[in-house]
Amino acid sequence: MNIAELQAYGYFALTAILVLVLYGYIYHLYSKREDADGHDYEEYSNIALKDDVTDTPVSAISDDKEK
Amino acid sequence: MENRPLEYDYTVAKLFMLTTILTGIVGMLIGVILAFQLAFPEVNTILGSGLAEYTNFSRLRPLHTDAVIFGFTLSGVFATWYYVGQRVLKVSMAESGFLMFIGKLHFVLYIIGVAAVIFSLFAGVTTSKEYAEFEWPIDIAIVVVWVLWGISVFGLIGIRREKSLYISIWYYIATFLGIAMLYLFNNMEIPTMLAASPAGETGFGAWYHSVSMYAGTNDALVQWWYGHNAVAFGFTVPIVAMIYYFLPKESGQAIYSYKLSLLSFWGLMFVYLWAGGHHLIYSTVPDWMQTMGSVFSIVLILPSWGSAINMLLTMKGEWQQVAASPLIKFMVLGSTFYMFSTLEGPIQAIKSVNAIAHFTDWIVGHVHDGVLGWVGFMIMAALYHMAPRVFKREIYSKSLMATQFWIQTLGVVLYFTSMWIAGITQGMMWRAHDEFGNLAYSFIDTVTVLHPYYTIRGVGGLLYLVGFLMFAYNIYKTMTVGRKVEESELQNASPMGA
Numbered sequence: 001m002n003i004a005e006l007q008a009y010g011y012f013a014l015t016a017i018l019v020l021v022l023y024g025y026i027y028h029l030y031s032k033r034e035d036a037d038g039h040d041y042e043e044y045s046n047i048a049l050k051d052d053v054t055d056t057p058v059s060a061i062s063d064d065k066e067k
Numbered sequence: 068m069e070n071r072p073l074e075y076d077y078t079v080a081k082l083f084m085l086t087t088i089l090t091g092i093v094g095m096l097i098g099v100i101l102a103f104q105l106a107f108p109e110v111n112t113i114l115g116s117g118l119a120e121y122t123n124f125s126r127l128r129p130l131h132t133d134a135v136i137f138g139f140t141l142s143g144v145f146a147t148w149y150y151v152g153q154r155v156l157k158v159s160m161a162e163s164g165f166l167m168f169i170g171k172l173h174f175v176l177y178i179i180g181v182a183a184v185i186f187s188l189f190a191g192v193t194t195s196k197e198y199a200e201f202e203w204p205i206d207i208a209i210v211v212v213w214v215l216w217g218i219s220v221f222g223l224i225g226i227r228r229e230k231s232l233y234i235s236i237w238y239y240i241a242t243f244l245g246i247a248m249l250y251l252f253n254n255m256e257i258p259t260m261l262a263a264s265p266a267g268e269t270g271f272g273a274w275y276h277s278v279s280m281y282a283g284t285n286d287a288l289v290q291w292w293y294g295h296n297a298v299a300f301g302f303t304v305p306i307v308a309m310i311y312y313f314l315p316k317e318s319g320q321a322i323y324s325y326k327l328s329l330l331s332f333w334g335l336m337f338v339y340l341w342a343g344g345h346h347l348i349y350s351t352v353p354d355w356m357q358t359m360g361s362v363f364s365i366v367l368i369l370p371s372w373g374s375a376i377n378m379l380l381t382m383k384g385e386w387q388q389v390a391a392s393p394l395i396k397f398m399v400l401g402s403t404f405y406m407f408s409t410l411e412g413p414i415q416a417i418k419s420v421n422a423i424a425h426f427t428d429w430i431v432g433h434v435h436d437g438v439l440g441w442v443g444f445m446i447m448a449a450l451y452h453m454a455p456r457v458f459k460r461e462i463y464s465k466s467l468m469a470t471q472f473w474i475q476t477l478g479v480v481l482y483f484t485s486m487w488i489a490g491i492t493q494g495m496m497w498r499a500h501d502e503f504g505n506l507a508y509s510f511i512d513t514v515t516v517l518h519p520y521y522t523i524r525g526v527g528g529l530l531y532l533v534g535f536l537m538f539a540y541n542i543y544k545t546m547t548v549g550r551k552v553e554e555s556e557l558q559n560a561s562p563m564g565a
Binding site for chain 2: 025039042043046057
């Protein structure tokens with residue numbers, strides 16, 4: 001097997017893996033209502049709607065930084 | 068003003084708003100001149116034959132495309148990043164002296180880069196690769212500018228208070244990474260002074276000249292992988308970032324489905340990079356690559372429409388806002404043009420359609436309904452939304468904005484309809500032959516037939532430019548004489564004067 005054939009198989013394998021990862025993510029997304037942090041995905045729209053510097057973050061990175 | 072502990076700092080955003088408007092005027096003005104040159108060739112020597120070198124179509128064309136892509140659009144991307152980034156990460160640039168310095172340095176080097184591009188392209192210094200015309204010293208400067216923007220993006224993300232990255236941030240990150248990869252690989256080039264001929268001669272050409280590291284078909288493949296994805300990561304991804312922030316914010320409506328926004332994002336990332344082969348259908352690249360380019364272009368409809376429909380459904384039950392606010396009109400029509408051009412593109416990528424469409428004005432029409440209707444409308448809407456918030460003044464005139472909207476919409480419609488007719492006419496005439504296979508028409512026959520459509524296109528472009536000048540005037544008046552507003556008036560719908 002020469003380098004060009006190896007590249008071709010590698011390319012196909014990478015594509016197949018990417019397809020699986022994408023479909024896995026879609027399944028994960030639509031089989032759950034909440035993410036790992038326990039937030040409903042739809043709550044994240046509020047990051048834009050409540051984006052004043054004095055607003056409370058939807059999911060604060062740490063309590064000591066939170067206002 | 069209320070007593071607030073911390074404010075977002077829009078210094079850098081304001082600077083990039085200025086360059087968005089200036090490069091927009093330059094890019095669109097040159098575009099209008101080019102359109103009239105195609106309809107009336109004497110415009111090529113409008114300043115006399117002595118200056119024809121600087122006014123002819125081929126010298127000005129890269130200035131038009133690059134001013135719109137790397138000037139207007141990128142400035143708009145940077146301006147909105149320095150605005151949206153702070154707000155959805157809930158951190159002010161005033162909190163980091165380092166990021167403020169990087170932001171200002173980013174702006175200064177960007178301006179130097181733009182000046183170098185304008186100077187070199189006017190002088191006729193070019194690598195001759197479409198949308199990648201800059202010679203190697205400018206390429207290096209652009210990489211530095213890009214890295215500085217990356218430091219700004221990831222620096223701000225690093226000090227954020229909001230743990231989850233809003234969907235727009237993902238799109239901005241994708242813009243940064245996508246363009247970085249594309250630009251580096253497509254601009255791999257060897258300065259001619261370092262090259263040597265088989266006979267041992269060295270030191271060819273001026274110090275700034277270079278040749279591509281790739282040759283022949285490989286060069287074409289890399290070029291169109293770059294060229295098409297420059298559309299993806301310059302004209303699509305960051306503009307989607309904008310609409311996901313500005314439409315919900317201006318209308319006060321939550322995104323119809325946040326999950327759909329995530330699904331569309333990863334779908335777009337997966338599909339887009341493979342579609343560039345559709346620029347090389349019926350060329351010397353391997354047939355399977357052409358087919359793959361076609362197939363992925365068709366699949367691309369799904370994630371594109373996922374985002375666009377998500378935006379239109381965000382307005383569900385709130386359509387009276389579209390009638391009431393010219394700012395929402397810009398975004399809703401922008402989203403509609405996005406749907407339209409992401410359907411048109413895949414249709415053109417089908418092999419049998421491409422046989423007629425390739426090299427014709429239909430392609431030019433497609434690019435412009437995307438860039439005028441989607442990119443231009445969205446960037447102007449973003450700047451209109453930002454203006455009252457960064458200048459703390461109400462938008463100067465709502466009626467001027469509404470008039471601008473209708474003038475520009477008419478301009479876009481004239482542009483793409485004339486190019487549809489011109490393109491398909493051209494494609495059909497080029498292919499027509501008699502029973503012995505002799506071509507039915509010579510090239511000049513097509514030129515004669517197309518003249519009225521080229522004139523209509525020029526008028527359409529001129530209307531769009533007039534609208535853009537109204538936009539620039541409205542923003543200038545907002546900055547200088549708009550009524551001062553309090554923070555409490557800036558929650559959702561932007562305050563507008565009559």
